[in-house]
Amino acid sequence: MSDIAKSQVMHAKDIKQLSTQQTVAKILAKIAVYAFLGVMALIVLFPFYWMLISSVKSLDEYILAVPTFFPQEFHFENYIDAFTTANLGTLFLNTVYVGVVSTALSLVITVLSAFAFARLEFKGKNALFAALLATMMIPGELFTITNYITVSKLGWLNTFEVLIIPFLVSVFYIYLLKQNFMQIPNELYLAAKVDGTSDIKYLWKVMIPLALPTLISITILKMMGSWNSYMWPNLVADDAAHHLVTNGLRGAFVVEEGGMVNFPVQMAAVAIVSFPLFMVFLFLRKYIMKGVSRSGIKG
Amino acid sequence: MVNTKHPWKAWLYLSPAIVLLLIFTLWPIINTVVMAFQEGYSIQQASKGKEFEFGLDNFAYVIEYRGFLTCLKNTILLCVLTVPISTMLALLIAVCLNSIKPLQKFLQTIFFLPYVTNSIAIGMVFAAMFNVVGTVSAKEPIIQTWGIINNIIMFFGGEPVNWINAGSEYWANIFVLTVYIVWNALPFKILVLLGGLQSVNKQYYDAAKIDSTPKWRVFTKITVPLLSPMIAYVVITGFIGGFKEYSSIVGIFGEKMGPPGAMGKPLNTMVGYIYDSISRQQGRASAAALILFGIIFVVTMINLYVSKKKTHY
Missing domain, CATH: 1.10.3720.10 (MetI-like)
Structure with missing residues (x-):
């Protein structure tokens, strides 16, 4: 990125300035990249999260038809x-x-x-x-x-x-x-x-x-x-x-x-x-x- | 290099390794081949003084045995599904990670996390996520909870699926295994591919930029060719690992290698078959191990051949 930034500075002299349209497209691409990585990171982390919150639930809470994403009460005695x-x-x-x-x-x-x-x-x-x-x-x-x-x-x-x-x-x-x-x-x-x-x-x-x-x-x-x-x-x-x-x-x-x-x-x-x-x-x-x-x- | 006057010293230092390798590596290679070609060999009968005829009977039995064909089919199916999916996903993630600066180290750490896990233990977590509590297979199912994955599907308006419980279908089982194996395989592939990307010469990209080459062309014409040795490496190790798949299935389905109540071991793999026959049918286990080695060898050779033609270096 720093190299890219540097070369941009360099190129700015001889190449025409990027039009606003291109800048917007660039920002959108960045957002898309971060969104993709963010979603993938959540998918990677989710099993760990589910393991941890399930481990402190009571069995009754665990089998609720509508799952809770944060335990209602902590049952550390499960451990x-x-x-x-x-x-x-x-x-x-x-x-x-x-x-x-x-x-x-x-x-x-x-x-x-x-x-x-x-x-x-x-x-x-x-x-x-x-x-x-x-x-x-x-x-x-x-x-x-x-x-x-x-x-x-x-x-x-x-x-x-x-x-x-x-x-x-x-x-x-x-x-x-x-x-x-x-x-x-x-x-x-x-x-x-x-x-x-x-x-x-x-x-x-x-x-x-x-x-x-x-x-x-x-x-x-x-x-x-x-x-x-x-x-x-x-x-x-x-x-x-x-x-x-x-x-x-x-x-x-x-x-x-x-x-x-x-x-x-x-x-x-x-x-x-x-x-x-x-x-x-x-x-x-x-x-x-x-x-x-x-x-x-x-x- | 140093010319020591005492070459016996080198052998002294190597002796523990050599003794152990002779017993637990060299001897098994010889003995496994010998056992595989002795028809119906089993150690129990051999110790009673039984002689075995030389022949290909073990191989014939293994290949014709239905259980083995199921194992072969499962193994190949899982390989064909998981290797391309995990490689492409890893490539995409690595390229994205390489293109950002803030949060790069942080995200990289997160993506490596699944590597440092116990595949049986986390398999049990995946099983719990896909598990339906209640009886699904009965005519009037009594469901307590559909499990978090089905909850998410239902939240988006889909129909819940019986993934791994009694009466679940084969494709649903395979889907769960594919998700788990891909999740498990990503960290290593991302690590290798990102390492490769970071050592790529930046000049190529600068040249592309001057020509204002579109992003997609940069990816297919520069990134992929320059990365091809790394891609070949993760594909080959992926296939080798895939053909030895076993513990992910135990993690999710347990030793029965299938949903509860299923007949036989519908999700068994080649390695599972070898382990099943190890304690009584060593001849057949050996034959199966040699077949496995043959398949891995051939697939690796094909991969190497293709990558030699396709890789940039």
Whole structure:
């Protein structure tokens, strides 16, 4: 816009002034653009708004034939009901445990692998890296069948291991971090070698601080992945003791034919589950956007 | 690059990743192909010492099975509906966002919000919005509330629709899923396309302005061609994601993959079919997974071929 404005000033000298008609058309176009974006933004936000206001309504108010767009009275006890109905406390603890452990281990593995690929020289390096990248093309479902058999044979069904170990390595994260490591000048590494610094110390003191933004992106994406994972946990850890938040949430409110779910409580549960994600969005948005724009994956 | 005297060090650092990849990535690729070509393979019977014949039986069974055809049809239909709609809408929003200055950052933030959500949880919110409380399918329906979407339709003088409840029609279900999937797919596409627009060289637009080219021609002759690599990227990732569609449907309809009381799983997808047969019919699940991989591979190749011909770069 500023460029356009500048060029307008420039052009004003040699080109005739815009006629009033054109100015009016321009203003109308601007209004149309804002109106379109405004309507789209409302559509995007509406489900969140509906979730929040429904979550504090009473069931009687929720099923009114003419809906209220603002709750008549606030029933915050819905949130307590939701917490107990869906057993959210246990679900949160399980998910946080799985998320933290798998993120920590995954970061260690990713950093070590990215370091080897970015800084060290060994036979077959490029071939190995290309092979890793090639696996990214294959849909995950193809692995799932055999992995299900593997973890059953290992006796891991309904344990935390099964939720953590199979997904510790992400080729995408290794790729992302390797690219970042390669931007760090090699001279730093050589200088450190001359000083007799060990690889691990160098990694810890130089490379990790320099690559911190990428590591934060990876951490957030991995944590969000645990928070949102549904299919694999549903398949291999179907007992209540190892339920993760998404599985527990969906299972706690199943609509049977003719039966009625307490919708406000359900919406309160959804709001509680969405809250941590919303906080992440509010404070760490730029890291997510950075990681996301380079992948096509969610979580 | 540094020539370390200790190449074993590199392998030491890589060892955790390599061990895990061998077990959970390489072995599954081999084993899935092997299982797919063993007729009627199932791990339960294999552990009892049963031998399986080599053949294409699993593929034949999967392709002829009606449930699978339903899954295939649903998956393709959802792909064909949601990818073009979400891409065009995202393009329009990105172009509009790029053309304004005040509120740009604010609106951009709002449009990214759906990305950071749990697709099952927000699916339940969409379900609640389309849900009719009462019995719709009975001869004399008793309705308590039509749900907010129907309320809006009725406010504008339309007829309420049974979207997702018992007795709802297939096209109504698909409509709800399309709306939800598009809503979910927009943020990523807007992010990528807006990023592309912001890196476009302004000179092209200045040249167009001197020639006083009409807005529509600027859009089709400059913006779209310059943006074509980004468009190709979001279309390809959109198709890949679309063929793996599953959790949006669980979010709205639950594990039954259909409106309450419906027979079978009328809204199941290919991934859903694979998950259903994973615990007992691993041979057929493997065959279905290979078919899915084949479809994704072919569609991606077609996309790449078309975009090579059409993209500007």
